[in-house]
Amino acid sequence: MPSRWPVPSTALAILWAATRRSDLRRSISSPALSFEPRFQAKVNCCLDDECADFLPWLERKAGAEVSSVLSIGKSVHGRALCANKAIKSGVCIMRIPFDVQLSPDNLSPQLKSSMGKDIGHVAKLALVVLMEQKLGMHSEWAPYISRLPLPGESNSTIFWSENELAMVSKSLVYEETMHKKRKMITEFQAIKRTIASSTSLSEDVIFEDFKHAYSLVESRAWGSCSGYSLIPFADFVNHDGLSKAIVLHDEDKRLSEVISDRDYASGEEVLISYGKLPNSILLVDFGFTLSHNIHDEVSMQINVSKEDPLFKLKAHLLERHCSPGQRISKDLTPQAHSFIIREVRSVEGKGTGIPQSLRAAVRVLACTSSCELRDMTEEAALNDGRLGRRPLKNPDREIQAHYILKSRIAQVIKDHESSIMILRPLDLLGHSKPERRRLMAYHLLTGELRVLKSASAWVINHIRNLQEQRATD
Numbered sequence: 500m501p502s503r504w505p506v507p508s509t510a511l512a513i514l515w516a517a518t519r520r521s522d523l524r525r526s527i528s529s530p531a532l533s534f535e536p537r538f539q540a541k542v543n544c545c546l547d548d549e550c551a552d553f554l555p556w557l558e559r560k561a562g563a564e565v566s567s568v569l570s571i572g573k574s575v576h577g578r579a580l581c582a583n584k585a586i587k588s589g590v591c592i593m594r595i596p597f598d599v600q601l602s603p604d605n606l607s608p609q610l611k612s613s614m615g616k617d618i619g620h621v622a623k624l625a626l627v628v629l630m631e632q633k634l635g636m637h638s639e640w641a642p643y644i645s646r647l648p649l650p651g652e653s654n655s656t657i658f659w660s661e662n663e664l665a666m667v668s669k670s671l672v673y674e675e676t677m678h679k680k681r682k683m684i685t686e687f688q689a690i691k692r693t694i695a696s697s698t699s700l701s702e703d704v705i706f707e708d709f710k711h712a713y714s715l716v717e718s719r720a721w722g723s724c725s726g727y728s729l730i731p732f733a734d735f736v737n738h739d740g741l742s743k744a745i746v747l748h749d750e751d752k753r754l755s756e757v758i759s760d761r762d763y764a765s766g767e768e769v770l771i772s773y774g775k776l777p778n779s780i781l782l783v784d785f786g787f788t789l790s791h792n793i794h795d796e797v798s799m800q801i802n803v804s805k806e807d808p809l810f811k812l813k814a815h816l817l818e819r820h821c822s823p824g825q826r827i828s829k830d831l832t833p834q835a836h837s838f839i840i841r842e843v844r845s846v847e848g849k850g851t852g853i854p855q856s857l858r859a860a861v862r863v864l865a866c867t868s869s870c871e872l873r874d875m876t877e878e879a880a881l882n883d884g885r886l887g888r889r890p891l892k893n894p895d896r897e898i899q900a901h902y903i904l905k906s907r908i909a910q911v912i913k914d915h916e917s918s919i920m921i922l923r924p925l926d927l928l929g930h931s932k933p934e935r936r937r938l939m940a941y942h943l944l945t946g947e948l949r950v951l952k953s954a955s956a957w958v959i960n961h962i963r964n965l966q967e968q969r970a971t972d
């Protein structure tokens with residue numbers, strides 16, 4: 500999974516939080532700071548006899564104890580970590596030295612130096628996995644590599660058929676999946692070129708194997724000072740969106756560790772958080788969704804109509820003042836800007852969840868003369884340079900801008916509702932792969948719909964407030 504977290508320098512942060520999906524838009528708190536009471540599922544898991552020799556092997560390799568309170572088990576989510584005795588909150592439950600982690604540093608110096616910038620951390624680590632897989636039982640990592648999920652087991656959307664992807668075509672997930680597939684092809688070609696010149700492996704490596712290894716890395720590796728690292732044992736732990744326990748890297752002690760964020764009874768499955776991840780990311784990178792995900796978000800596209808007499812001017816302004824946090828996809832229609840909305844928790848509040856840049860964009864769309872657009876640009880230059888952050892001076896125009904937003908959200912709500920209708924009925928769904936994927940598409944779209952409805956309620960309430968204010972002025 501591509502790291503978008505800035506990796507902190509040792510001087511700045513010795514102990515730092517590692518997330519699976521690292522993304523600049525998200526932040527994650529240290530688990531040791533607050534353990535507020537909340538509901539978390541308590542699930543029991545049974546021991547995985549096939550993995551009985553795994554922890555002793557890892558501890559021998561590490562020359563240190565990794566965990567005395569956890570065992571590898573099986574749960575509904577595949578392999579899992581279970582408490583083998585009662586665990587108290589705030590206790591270190593595993594400690595994995597960097598020396599027994601796999602990272603791009605495991606590539607030979609010759610291979611590393613011949614890799615260009617077009618090969619990212621995930622692809623490099625995928626190559627490490629591929630090389631160890633090729634060595635089979637001769638690999639020093641065989642006990643670990645042989646316990647990784649097999650091809651065909653992942654439900655990441657990169658493995659979905661066209662028909663399955665059609666279920667999520669109204670979500671950003673579709674576009675992200677296509678983007679990832681193209682990226683993997685490009686990186687695979689670059690890797691093939693590199694290994695052809697420096698190893699004899701080239702002939703053996705086929706795209707399907709690379710794709711599998713890439714997906715293993717994305718769903719199991721953590722951002723680290725080496726770019727990305729697979730952390731054996733820690734990567735058997737499953738995700739709970741409400742957990743505050745995360746993987747921390749201690750660069751002084753050269754190890755990664757997890758501190759429990761609550762008490763566990765013996766036999767209970769231990770869960771941690773992979774990060775504040777919405778279902779869209781869980782689905783593309785990990786191949787699962789949560790039925791109710793508090794971190795859900797939705798992408799909204801805003802573009803200037805070609806029919807608008809001020810099309811050129813508005814498109815130019817949106818392009819120029821586009822904020823860095825805002826995603827502009829090369830795959831979207833020209834001049835389409837994509838904004839990420841999160842759930843708006845209070846209709847009466849400030850609309851936190853709806854990005855300022857989105858409200859700015861609709862203010863640009865609401866302008867009806869070049870003079871208004873010029874005023875807006877001048878106002879931006881006089882303030883912090885950001886366009887449309889303040890309400891428009893003309894109250895009618897400000898109301899109009901929010902009407903535009905309301906109608907765009909309403910359109911996305913309609914699209915989502917019709918996609919969800921097609922997925923029903925869900926009550927008879929079994930456990931087959933197509934049925935599981937249908938349920939995931941349902942979780943994704945209903946989560947996005949919840950976010951959209953919260954945003955719509957806020958905008959409607961805001962328009963009402965603006966109208967009342969205009970009436971009293």
Ligand SMILES: C[S@@+](CC[C@H](N)C(=O)[O-])C[C@H]1O[C@@H](n2cnc3c(N)ncnc32)[C@H](O)[C@@H]1O
Binds near residue numbers: 647734736739
């Ligand atoms: C880091 S691995 C965890 C160990 C994994 N269960 C295994 O069998 O090796 C991440 C994968 O576990 C599964 N997983 C983790 N948390 C999950 C959850 N809350 N619901 C469903 N699947 C989950 C997904 O398949 C995900 O890609």
